[in-house]
Amino acid sequence: AQSVTQLGSHVSVSEGALVLLRCNYSSSVPPYLFWYVQYPNQGLQLLLKYTSAATLVKGINGFEAEFKKSETSFHLTKPSAHMSDAAEYFCAVSKGSGGYNKLIFGAGTRLAVHP
Amino acid sequence: EAGVTQFPSHSVIEKGQTVTLRCDPISGHDNLYWYRRVMGKEIKFLLHFVKESKQDESGMPNNRFLAERTGGTYSTLKVQPAELEDSGVYFCASSPANEGIPWIGYGYTFGSGTRLTVV
Numbered sequence: 001a002q003s004v005t006q007l008g009s010h011v012s013v014s015e016g017a018l019v020l021l022r023c024n025y026s027s028s029v030p031p032y033l034f035w036y037v038q039y040p041n042q043g044l045q046l047l048l049k050y051t052s053a054a055t056l057v058k059g060i061n062g063f064e065a066e067f068k069k070s071e072t073s074f075h076l077t078k079p080s081a082h083m084s085d086a087a088e089y090f091c092a093v094s095k096g097s098g099g100y101n102k103l104i105f106g107a108g109t110r111l112a113v114h115p
Numbered sequence: 116e117a118g119v120t121q122f123p124s125h126s127v128i129e130k131g132q133t134v135t136l137r138c139d140p141i142s143g144h145d146n147l148y149w150y151r152r153v154m155g156k157e158i159k160f161l162l163h164f165v166k167e168s169k170q171d172e173s174g175m176p177n178n179r180f181l182a183e184r185t186g187g188t189y190s191t192l193k194v195q196p197a198e199l200e201d202s203g204v205y206f207c208a209s210s211p212a213n214e215g216i217p218w219i220g221y222g223y224t225f226g227s228g229t230r231l232t233v234v
Binding site: 004009036041042043044045046090092102103104105106107108 | 159160208
């Protein structure tokens with residue numbers, strides 16, 4: 001069975017500081033991994049995805065994530081936080097290969113950015 | 116291109132009442148998914164339609180939940196009768212048809228969700 005653990009339900013950083021949101025997964029098959037973001041009163045927006053190509057994945061808004069199989073991790077980072085990054089972030093996993101596959105989400109991490 | 120539309124955005128109902136949530140996917144998207152997030156917990160899969168057929172309904176919590184997608188366009192999710200534990204945010208998402216191209220290339224487009232409160 002697949003599962004996702006996001007360490008830290010709340011993370012607070014200063015504007016300009018490094019953002020690090022942690023995600024560990026469990027999967028019996030090569031996974032597809034995702035990070036989604038939800039801004040207030042909006043839907044979930046895809047930040048980036050890992051689909052077994054490059055292990056370092058670059059996404060929108062300056063975010064990137066690195067797939068580390070040995071650590072079963074897919075942490076999300078951004079070198080310099082902006083106030084506009086304040087939102088809730090969700091890590092998700094899905095089984096590999098094509099076809100229709102449901103997403104399994106972590107519990108989410110709410111990011112606060114303070115001046 | 117219009118996104119995935121869900122309504123109502125909020126609904127407050129009493130325990131025992133019936134509520135119907137609606138999702139309009141992106142036009143032409145054959146795949147439609149329902150997910151739910153109970154307060155503070157993870158977002159959980161409910162079910163998946165391919166056109167009007169239920170492909171996977173393994174996440175539906177019980178028989179008080181009924182999802183339909185008549186004609187393969189919009190979908191409704193009815194909760195009858197509603198219980199307190201049904202409170203949460205219900206998300207809908209859609210994605211294009213597979214047709215040999217891994218869906219992963221497209222990902223999902225999510226709606227803004229319906230916040231359901233059962234009192």
